[in-house]
Amino acid sequence: MMQNVTGEKKKSLILGAACVILLLMLDQLTKLWASQTLQANGPIELFPGVFEFHYLQNQGAAFGMMENKLWIFVFFALLITVFVWVFYIRLPMQKRFLPLRIICIALSAGALGNMVDRICHHYVIDFLYFSFIDFPIFNVADIYVCVSTGMFLLLILFYYNDEDFNRLRGKRGRQEYLKELKDKIEESRR
Numbered sequence: 001m002m003q004n005v006t007g008e009k010k011k012s013l014i015l016g017a018a019c020v021i022l023l024l025m026l027d028q029l030t031k032l033w034a035s036q037t038l039q040a041n042g043p044i045e046l047f048p049g050v051f052e053f054h055y056l057q058n059q060g061a062a063f064g065m066m067e068n069k070l071w072i073f074v075f076f077a078l079l080i081t082v083f084v085w086v087f088y089i090r091l092p093m094q095k096r097f098l099p100l101r102i103i104c105i106a107l108s109a110g111a112l113g114n115m116v117d118r119i120c121h122h123y124v125i126d127f128l129y130f131s132f133i134d135f136p137i138f139n140v141a142d143i144y145v146c147v148s149t150g151m152f153l154l155l156i157l158f159y160y161n162d163e164d165f166n167r168l169r170g171k172r173g174r175q176e177y178l179k180e181l182k183d184k185i186e187e188s189r190r
Contacts, residue, residue: 009093012093013088013089016101019109020105023105023109024113024116026140027109027110028113030139030140031113031140034053034127034139035055037053042055045131050131050132052131053127053128054127056127058123058124059124070119073115087104088105090168091104096164099159100152100155102148107144107148110148112141114141117141124139126142
């Protein structure tokens with residue numbers, strides 16, 4: 001697959017991978033801080049009655065579902081990451097598709113961040129807690145996944161159009177077809 005990747009796409013892949021690593025490091029550093037600080041000292045109320053740092057070892061998925069299914073989570077994290085990067089590679093190198101690239105980076109960093117926890121600890125470290133609505137405790141990787149998924153849905157619903165979807169499926173857009181036709185006409189005149 002890499003032999004068909006242009007120089008511009010290779011640069012994008014390298015930059016994207018570097019961003020994933022940086023986001024993954026940020027996630028892991030925050031979890032390390034939570035583990036060292038909150039596990040030993042208990043919760044920290046940042047905004048009393050609203051938001052606090054509260055250490056939790058989550059052995060399940062979101063909201064504690066499917067506890068102790070480590071290899072299922074690892075498999076799906078790897079599957080999601082591979083799918084996201086295949087999609088990333090296939091994205092046209094136009095500025096219009098930059099938001100999808102950013103979403104791919106954040107989504108894969110989130111999936112990998114929680115996967116690293118599962119492999120290293122056999123649980124995910126959660127520590128962000130909105131106490132005023134008793135929202136389930138979450139972490140930075142969860143933010144990456146939720147925000148990128150939400151942004152993806154908004155972009156699909158309100159930003160991208162049929163021509164963009166055709167481009168994503170590998171079909172030529174109207175402008176490309178007309179340009180190619182114009183080039184062929186000019187070439188035949190020579």
